[in-house]
Amino acid sequence: MVRAAPNAPSLSLGRRRAYGALGTGLALFCAMLAAGALLVILGYVIVQGARAINWDFLTQLPHPVGVPGGGVGNGILGTFIIIGLATLMAVPIGLLTGIYLALFGRGPIPEALRFLSDVLSGVPSIAIGLFAYAVLVAPLKHFSAISASFAFMMLMLPLLVRTSEQAIRSVPQTVREGALALGMSNFRATVRIVLPTARPAIITALLLAIARVTGETAPLLFTAFGSQFWETNPNNPMATLALQVFTYAISPYPDWQAQAWGGALVLIVAVFVLSLGARLMLRRAMRGLDS
Amino acid sequence: MSVAAAVARDDLLATDDLSAYYGERKAVGNVSIAFARKAVTALIGPSGCGKTTLLRCLNRIHEVGFDARVEGRVLLDGHDIYGNDVDPMAIRRRVGMVFQRPNPFPTLSILDNTLACAGKGLKRRQKIDCAERALRAAALWDEVKDKLRSSPLRLSGGQQQRLCIARAVAAEPEVLLMDEPTASLDPIATAVIEELMGSLTDEFTIVAVTHNMQQAARVSDYTAFMLADADGIGRIVEVDETAKLFTKPGDRRTEDYITGRFG
Numbered sequence: 001m002v003r004a005a006p007n008a009p010s011l012s013l014g015r016r017r018a019y020g021a022l023g024t025g026l027a028l029f030c031a032m033l034a035a036g037a038l039l040v041i042l043g044y045v046i047v048q049g050a051r052a053i054n055w056d057f058l059t060q061l062p063h064p065v066g067v068p069g070g071g072v073g074n075g076i077l078g079t080f081i082i083i084g085l086a087t088l089m090a091v092p093i094g095l096l097t098g099i100y101l102a103l104f105g106r107g108p109i110p111e112a113l114r115f116l117s118d119v120l121s122g123v124p125s126i127a128i129g130l131f132a133y134a135v136l137v138a139p140l141k142h143f144s145a146i147s148a149s150f151a152f153m154m155l156m157l158p159l160l161v162r163t164s165e166q167a168i169r170s171v172p173q174t175v176r177e178g179a180l181a182l183g184m185s186n187f188r189a190t191v192r193i194v195l196p197t198a199r200p201a202i203i204t205a206l207l208l209a210i211a212r213v214t215g216e217t218a219p220l221l222f223t224a225f226g227s228q229f230w231e232t233n234p235n236n237p238m239a240t241l242a243l244q245v246f247t248y249a250i251s252p253y254p255d256w257q258a259q260a261w262g263g264a265l266v267l268i269v270a271v272f273v274l275s276l277g278a279r280l281m282l283r284r285a286m287r288g289l290d291s
Numbered sequence: 292m293s294v295a296a297a298v299a300r301d302d303l304l305a306t307d308d309l310s311a312y313y314g315e316r317k318a319v320g321n322v323s324i325a326f327a328r329k330a331v332t333a334l335i336g337p338s339g340c341g342k343t344t345l346l347r348c349l350n351r352i353h354e355v356g357f358d359a360r361v362e363g364r365v366l367l368d369g370h371d372i373y374g375n376d377v378d379p380m381a382i383r384r385r386v387g388m389v390f391q392r393p394n395p396f397p398t399l400s401i402l403d404n405t406l407a408c409a410g411k412g413l414k415r416r417q418k419i420d421c422a423e424r425a426l427r428a429a430a431l432w433d434e435v436k437d438k439l440r441s442s443p444l445r446l447s448g449g450q451q452q453r454l455c456i457a458r459a460v461a462a463e464p465e466v467l468l469m470d471e472p473t474a475s476l477d478p479i480a481t482a483v484i485e486e487l488m489g490s491l492t493d494e495f496t497i498v499a500v501t502h503n504m505q506q507a508a509r510v511s512d513y514t515a516f517m518l519a520d521a522d523g524i525g526r527i528v529e530v531d532e533t534a535k536l537f538t539k540p541g542d543r544r545t546e547d548y549i550t551g552r553f554g
Contacts, residue, residue, distance in 0.1 A: 106357065178394040178455070181352050182408035182462055183384035193407075196398035 042268065049265025052258045058266070062228060062244065065253050072263050074230050078238040082145050082224060083210055085234060086152035091206065093153075094160025098202075099190055101161065102168035114162070121158035128154045129219025136223070143225035145238035151219035156209040163205030167198035204281040211274035215267055217242040241267055303328040303496045304349065304386075304466055309363035311344050311353055318344045320524035321363070324515055326466075331488055331497040333511035333533065335504060337548070340517045341525020342500040343391075346468050349498060350386035351379040367466070384408070386466040387459035391474050393451035395443035395458075402439040404454055409461035425461035428494075429453045430487050449480025456487065460495075467491060469499040473506065485510050504549055508537050516545045 011019070056071050063070025097117075101110050128151050136147035171194045179189035195202075220226075225237040226247060241263050248260035305325035311318050319341040326332045334342040347353035348361050351372060364371045372382045395404050405422040413421060422439070426432040431453040435446070443454055452472060459467060469488070473481040488497060488510045501507050507514050514537070515530040529542045540546045 172394070174390055174392055174394040175396060177352060177355060178390060178396065178458075179407070180355055181350060181383055181388040181390075182458065183380045183382075184408060185380055193396050193398070197396075199398070 045261065045264050045268055048258075048261035049263075052262025053265060057259070057262055061230065062239075062259075065251075065256065068255065070259075072239075072241055072244050072259065072266070074227065075239040075241040075244040075263070076266070078145065078224065078227070078231065078240040079214065079242070081232065081234065082148045082220075082238065082240055083152060083213060085146060085149035086156060086213065087206070087210065089149065090153040090156040090160055090209070094157050095164050095202070097157075097161045098164025098168060099195075101165040103186060103190060105165070105169075117158040117161045120154065121162075124218075125151075125155055125216050126218035126221075129221065129223055132219060133222045143223060143237040144235050145224050145231070146234040148220050148224035148238070148240070149234065151223050152213045152216065155213050155216065155219070159209040159212065160205060163208075164198070164202050167201035167205065168194055170201065171197045200281045200284050204278045207274050207278040207281065211271045211278070214271055214274065215242055217246050221246075301328045302326060303368060304498070305366045306345075306348070307364040307366060309345070309348060309361065309365060311341070311348050312360050312362070313356070314358040317522075317524045319348070320520070320526050322525075322527050324527055324530055326496060326498050327513060328496050329492050329494070330512040331492055331499060331510055332513040332515060333507035334498065334500045334515050334517060335502065335507045335548075336517035336525075336528075337519075338502060339523075340519045342502075342517050343470050344525065345517070346470055346498060346500050349466070349468055350383050350388050352383070352388060354379070384462055385464050386468060387462055387464035388468040389452070389455050389459055389470065389472050391471045393448055393455050393475070395446075395451050395454050397442070397444055399443070400440045401435050401443050401446070401454060404443050405457050405461050407458055407461075409463070421461065422457075425457040426454075428460045428491065429457035430483060430490075431457055447480070449476050449483060452476060452480070452484060453487070456484075456491075460491070465496060467495045467497045469497060471500050471502065473501075473503075481506075504537075508533060516540075516542075516548060518544055518548070 056069055058071060058076065059073045060069065060071035061074055062072065097113065101113060104110060131154070132147045132151035136150055137143055168190070175197060176189055176194055179193040180186070184192070220240055220243050224240055224243060226243045227237045227239040229239075231238045245260045245263035245267065248256040248263065251257065251260075302325040306322050309322045310320050322345060334346060336342050344353060349365055351361075353359050353361060361373060363373075365373060367382070367385060371377070372379075372386075395401075396407060399407065402419070402422055405425050406418055409425070410418040410421040419439075423432055423436075426435060431450060434450060435454075438445075443451055446454060452475075456467075456472075472488075473484050476484065485506065488499065491497060492512075499507075499511065511533045513530065514533040516528045516536065517525050518528050519525050529536060529540065529545045531541065536545065537549055540549060
């Protein structure tokens with residue numbers, strides 16, 4: 001490399017072009033492979049799932065084996081309740097921790113918090129489920145939706161903490177100083193001026209966190225457990241869509257397996273809608289910040 | 292005019308042996324300067340000479356930055372704003388600030404921006420009156436009176452900067468600090484702001500940083516020339532009435548700067 005001079009290229013023009021084309025081609029091939037795999041999965045789920053989906057499937061209770069029809073209505077309701085409760089718990093804790101890290105983000109305690117949050121985001125969800133089992137299910141001696149919400153909260157927290165910190169930090173310092181220069185307190189400047197500016201990015205993070213837990217199944221196995229009824233009491237075992245897909249998919253019955261595909265399709269559509277919403281919010285956030 | 296003579300004037304704000312640091316780095320060193328009441332004092336000097344840092348010490352916004360600290364005293368009406376029992380928030384109410392780039396609050400309406408720190412506890416009607424007074428003082432009222440509820444981001448840069456002035460004025464401070472308030476504006480918007488600065492001295496004591504000497508000559512009553520010494524520490528070279536400083540500078544370095552020999 002040292003001896004390379006501007007007028008003495010180490011490769012002829014033709015060979016450089018060939019290398020360039022080869023690299024571009026490889027990159028394109030890998031990109032197609034990744035996108036193709038996703039499209040194949042999506043297409044397969046849509047083809048298989050679309051057959052199972054109808055109004056009854058979305059609104060009815062599951063039927064016993066051998067009885068035709070039935071649906072996953074209680075699972076959809078349960079998914080909403082469990083994720084709703086998890087969100088109610090995760091948002092205040094995650095947001096306030098994010099504010100704390102953004103405002104007082106230097107020193108050993110914030111660094112430790114960030115590290116723990118990163119570790120938590122890497123803990124397998126089944127381990128989180130076991131933890132929820134150990135602290136909420138075992139002592140109370142029964143499965144419950146609230147223990148599942150607790151596990152989901154733990155899964156959502158790291159994402160919320162880090163992204164809300166980032167969102168708050170990405171608000172221009174001049175805006176924050178403008179508020180402080182008017183005599184606002186640090187906390188008031190954050191809550192009244194900085195947080196609203198960061199709001200689209202924070203909502204984006206929340207939608208992504210919800211999308212992340214919507215498909216989670218492992219922690220539910222020994223927390224929410226599942227139910228055959230319209231269950232609305234968070235203190236009782238509750239059905240969720242992901243659990244029903246799991247139960248149906250490993251069953252030996254073809255009509256249940258068909259319903260598992262239907263459930264999977266509903267889940268994918270839900271996650272797709274959440275991700276799309278997140279992207280739209282983010283785009284709005286970007287537009288708001290550059291002016 | 293010496294610093295001692297300046298103190299004899301009717302001064303609202305003065306620094307006493309003020310030094311400002313970023314971590315270990317001393318950015319402004321041992322500055323003692325007084326700012327005359329209801330007049331415009333311009334801080335001029337080449338980039339990096341500590342003008343902005345000095346300005347930011349006058350409303351205690353300097354200490355907001357990481358590892359930033361201040362030594363010495365800043366006297367507002369004779370009382371040290373860095374005293375032990377002084378709340379920086381109370382100081383910032385009395386010493387308002389306008390920044391180099393317009394920084395309206397993006398999620399608040401024009402009206403709410405103006406009232407961000409004013410009009411608390413007033414009725415709706417009185418609030419709008421309060422906002423109108425501030426917006427008129429900032430020569431912006433006629434341009435925004437029909438769109439008080441819309442976003443400040445739809446205003447031009449010059450209008451945004453006047454909104455920031457209105458926002459600072461609405462809090463009814465005694466001093467108005469301006470950090471190169473026209474640096475990001477076109478010549479027409481600049482002329483409007485400069486004219487505004489003249490009229491604001493009816494009520495406020497203004498300290499304005501500028502690296503534009505013509506601007507200093509046009510708008511200010513007094514001018515302070517700052518320069519970084521060999522160690523990069525910003526120091527005041529000379530303070531005087533603007534007309535005198537630009538025509539008969541007392542220091543060789545001032546003369547070099549204003550005649551364009553460096554900087």
